[in-house]
Amino acid sequence: MSLCINPNCPHPENPDNLLFCQACGSELLLVTEYRVTRLLSGKGGFGKTYEVSDGNTTKVLKVLINDQPKAIELFQQEARVLRQLHHPGIPKGDRYFTFLPRNSQQPLHCLVMEKIEGLDLEEYQQQRQYHPLEQQSALKWLLQLAKILDKVHQQQFFHRDIKPSNIILKPNGQLVLIDFGTVRETTATYLGKQSSGQVTYIASAGYTPPEQLNYQAVPQSDFFALGRTFVFLLTGKEPTDVEMYDPLNDELNWRSHTINLLPELADFIDQLMMRLARERPANTQVILQRLAEIDRILNSPPPPPPRN
Template sequence: MSYCINPNCRHPENPQTINFCQSCGSELLINARYRVITVLGQGGFGKTFAVRDRDGTQKVLKVLMNNDTLGVELFQREANVLQRLKHPGLPTVESEGYFTFRVKGTDKPLHCLVMEKIEGKNLQQWLEAHNYQPISSEQAIDWLTQLTEILNLVHNQNYFHRDIKPQNVMCRSNGKLVLIDFGAVREVTETIQRATGEVTRISSMGYTPEEQKKGKAEPRSDFFALGRTFVYLLTAQEPRNLQEDPRSGKLIWRNVATQTSKPLADLIDDLMAYFPKDRPKDTQVLLQRLGKLSDRPPSPSPDRRTPRFALGWKPALMGLGVAGAIAISAFAIQHFSKTQVENLLSYQSSAHQFKIKYPEKWEKQELQNPVINDVVVFIAPKKNTADAYQEQITVSIEDLPKPMSLDEYNQSSLKQIKTNFTDVKILEETPKTIANHRGYTVVFDDKDGQTNTKKMQTWTLMNNKAYVITYTAEKSEYSEYLKTAENMMNSFEIN
């Protein structure tokens, strides 16, 4: 098959032997050398395709469908970094790997990046394929050393990644790791120059340190995310679902990773220190400590704390295809009574021209993430230390690639729900009014990792933008938080 990358093409599948799309007339031989084979994935930022080069080599093509300034900046930054940095642990990008490509029916070019196709699974997929069996200390030391060596090159070139997590680490068939997704990378000098100004905040729940949430990331912010990644691998649980010590704020994870040697656990805790100054100074210091661990036989640390919880969930926002617009994901941890009255505060985004009310006890985090178009996240407080899930409300906005009716968008969104979520079972579809506009609501069952979830997704269109509100909860707790979610949806206003 030859696939058309025109985002407005209604029938992108074509025979392999032709050079122009039968539906829209766009060229099928991208940049005169790449033929698109299939779609690998998509999200709010665009699409990723498998392509075949003219010599028969398979590669990956990333296409930015959203031409907003910030998205283009991050896309070009990823291309520049990967072209400059050469390492077996980084995807190879040729000097001409970044280019723009024009399709029929639009004056705006598509920004394209072709890179090496990494054969293997990311670490989240890898753990799932191994039935969520936590890795051993020996394997953790090997993998941590590999990733630190990659970061040693990245940091020494005055870059840092800013989005390390299991989904952004690939494992080749030979066990070698590759760090991917450099769209969030930043130069160290840029952080210094912009220390008092506005910076782009990239955040992944459970893996992002506090200083990065405040727009003050630095190279040691990568260490925090690295430590959280290995907590996930050693416990098979998402870090955000684990408890924290109320006095020290440290993550309590050793009790569910009893196979982990104490020296390794100590190092991982140091990586996750709240203050950057308390983390290892740089990659050389980290490599020295790892070298000492390699010569020391592991000794299991004692199990002194609370029982193990259920296995971790997969982040619901990844690849949120329903326009990646406004997403509300609620993960049930606080049992509010259905009749309990909650005091609501008002949040207003002047940049994005919307308002929404939220419970005053919830934490608010403002974000700028062009990959999934996040604007703000509201996080519910934990009821007690036994709560395994934490409600979260994320507001995101996406420009539509072309004008469309609500009915057209409904069909597109339903198709993307079935494509992008796991074990989907649609339970209900109904028209709904949101922000005084015609909208639509879909309720469906889904699965996040080992957790059965239920979602209610409501959307509307205005000013050529899609606004989507998604309520997500553990299936057994769905009704407990439904009223809160409905109140927030009903309070939503578009200016």
């Protein structure tokens, strides 16, 4: 089946052997290359996500249906970032184009990217009935994500929306950070917009740090969200869970809900989540160094037995 992506099409389903939609006349072979095969997600006010075939390769198509200038700017930025970043933990951007449906004056902005197979970490924990993640796996995943963020931050970007649903676990064990639509570049232009309150508001309850709630996100904001993500994984509970979060004191009492967690690892996660951004690790290299130290503690061989 071929799907028509015209948002006003009354019957978007078509046979595979057609080039134009039977109902509205819009093209089905987008930019003479991509055929839309199924809808993956229609949630959210910004757009829809489809599966497309490019010859024998399956890819993902994101279609923006919000024509506000700010939405278009963020969408184009995501396309640029995905083409610029090359890492196994970041989806590959394939192509950005606009598509004009039949009898429409408003073009659709389209982004084709690599299709990532697997489950996001929210779905993964749901499948596991929210059983706390074992610390060896947590340390391995922390290292993977720190290396992904190292790549992102070294290119002068930061993500701004790290959370379990934006991290996919592939069948081969590789984690992939997705949804770069909220990424920002650390430039003088961004800092100027930040100081004048012109920055887009991005918030995910329990994962967004205080400075970002005040429109003042910095690269260390990603570290706070990373720490909160591992609270979720290591406890099986959302950071806003009433069993852990104390609203009167604004404290997250999460350690007692973990299983046999190394104190040094717990201390490190708490450092990631410090309320003040300057009290978190300065950069991803500091994080990688600290994780190497924790790995040595966790995996150091036991001392030899005393000689008689």
